[in-house]
Every structure is written in C-alpha cells, then in structure tokens.
Amino acid sequence: MEKKKLIIFIDSGDTLVDESTERRAEGSQVVESASLIPGARQALTALKERGFVLELVADGLAQSFDNVYRQNGLEDIFDRRTISELVGADKPSPEMFRTAMEKLGLDEKDKGRIIMVGNNLKRDIVGANRFGVTSVLMAWSPRYCMEPGDREETPDYIIKEPSELVELAERLEREKEACGEWK
Ligand SMILES: [Mg+2]
Numbered sequence: 001m002e003k004k005k006l007i008i009f010i011d012s013g014d015t016l017v018d019e020s021t022e023r024r025a026e027g028s029q030v031v032e033s034a035s036l037i038p039g040a041r042q043a044l045t046a047l048k049e050r051g052f053v054l055e056l057v058a059d060g061l062a063q064s065f066d067n068v069y070r071q072n073g074l075e076d077i078f079d080r081r082t083i084s085e086l087v088g089a090d091k092p093s094p095e096m097f098r099t100a101m102e103k104l105g106l107d108e109k110d111k112g113r114i115i116m117v118g119n120n121l122k123r124d125i126v127g128a129n130r131f132g133v134t135s136v137l138m139a140w141s142p143r144y145c146m147e148p149g150d151r152e153e154t155p156d157y158i159i160k161e162p163s164e165l166v167e168l169a170e171r172l173e174r175e176k177e178a179c180g181e182w183k
Contacts (some may be wrong), residue, residue, distance in 0.1 A: 001051045005182050006173045007110070008047065008165075009082075009100055009133070011091075011118030012058040014141035016040045016162070017068055031064035033071050037140055043162035044077050052169055057100045057116065059084040059091055059123065080104055091120075092127030112181045115172065117165060119144055121153040129154075136168065 013019045014037070021035040047054060056078045058065060062085050069075050082100040089095040101110065114133040118124020119141050128135035129152050137155035139146045140162075148154040159165055176182060 001049065003053065004051045004169075004173050005113050006169055006176065007053045007055070007104065007106070007114045008169060009055050009057040009097070009114060009116040009128075011116075011120065011124050011138070012056060012060070012065060012068075014119040014143060015117060015124075015138045016044070019141070019143065022068075029064075030061055030067070032067055034068045036072055037162060039162040041072065041074065043165050044074060046166045047169060048077060050166070050170070052173075053079050053104065055079055055100050055104065056081040056083070057091070057096060057118075058082070059096075061085045091118075091123035092130060094127070094131050097127060097131040097133065112176065115157075115169070117159075121145065121148055121155075125155045126152045129156075134172070136165070138162070138165075 016037060017034045018037050022031045023033045024031055054077060062083045065081065065083060080103040082096060082103060084090045084096060087096055087099050111132050115136050116124055116128035116133050117136040117138055119138045125135045125137055135155045136157045136159060139158055139160050157168060159168055
C-alpha cells in the first residue's frame with residue numbers, strides 16, 4: 001500500500017474512546033479499561049489500510065492509553081504516540097504538537113500535511129489552530145460544548161462520528177494534491 005501524504009494526529013477521549021465508559025481502580029488516575037466510540041475501530045483500521053499515518057496526540061497517562069488500546073486489540077494501530085504525561089505539557093501547548101512532529105521526522109514545511117482531530121475546542125482545536133495545522137472537530141460527545149467561543153476555537157472541519165473521518169481524509173488528500181499544498 002502506497003503511503004498517503006496526509007498525516008493524522010488524533011485525540012483519544014471522546015474522539016476514539018467513550019469517556020463515559022472509562023474505569024479506574026479506586027484511588028488511581030490510570031484508566032484500566034474503556035470502550036471505543038461506535039465506528040472508531042472501523043475508521044482507524046480503514047485509515048491504516050489506506051496508508052494514512054496515524055499518531056495519537058493525547059492528554060493523560062501513558063499507562064491509561066496502553067491499557068485501553070491493548071484491551072481493544074489496537075495496540076499497533078498508531079505509528080507513534082505523543083502523550084502529555086511524557087511530554088510534560090497538555091494540549092493546547094505547542095510542545096505536544098512539536099513533539100508529535102519530531103517523532104515522525106517532520107519539520108515546519110510539513111505542517112500543511114497535518115490534520116489534528118479532536119473533540120475539545122480549547123485543547124485540540126485551539127492547539128492545532130495556533131500551531132498552524134488543520135483542525136478537525138469530532139463533535140460526537142454530548143459531554144463537551146461544541147460551540148466555538150471565538151476564532152481560535154473555530155475548527156477548519158467538523159465531523160460527527162469516526163466513519164466521517166475516512167471520507168474527510170481521502171478528500172483532503174485529493175484536494176491538497178490538486179492544490180499543490182504538500183510543500
Ligand atoms: Mg478528548
């Protein structure tokens with residue numbers, strides 16, 4: 001399978017994993033188990049099969065993500081993982097996005113290839129917009145406000161569920177190719 005040029009950074013909680021299903025041991029912050037959002041597994045698998053690079057860019061504890069993705073049989077789905085506990089900063093910090101790029105050997109000129117997909121306006125969308133990559137709001141969760149408060153919180157694209165991400169990624173791949181936006 002030929003690799004796509006579009007690079008997908010993706011959040012976890014309420015973007016791929018249903019936060020309402022997270023279980024923690026008493027007195028612990030570590031998520032022991034959680035269920036995926038309907039369609040998330042199929043979307044991740046389809047993106048991977050079609051040659052898109054997937055990087056988890058998520059706030060939380062590394063052990064939580066190890067547990068949840070292993071439990072769901074998706075421990076190998078991400079090409080890389082950037083986790084706030086290990087970076088020492090949460091989104092919207094540019095440190096998260098810079099680290100995520102470095103892990104893939106990308107630099108400034110590659111920013112046009114990157115989309116950041118997440119459910120949180122103040123973290124995922126503001127972070128992506130300030131950093132200068134394409135922002136995609138996953139407006140699936142009933143637990144977060146999906147109304148942008150200002151320009152910085154306004155996503156470039158909005159999708160309602162994981163399956164829409166496959167279509168959007170394919171569309172952006174074609175559009176960016178056509179517009180010569182890769183360099
Ligand atoms: Mg989230």
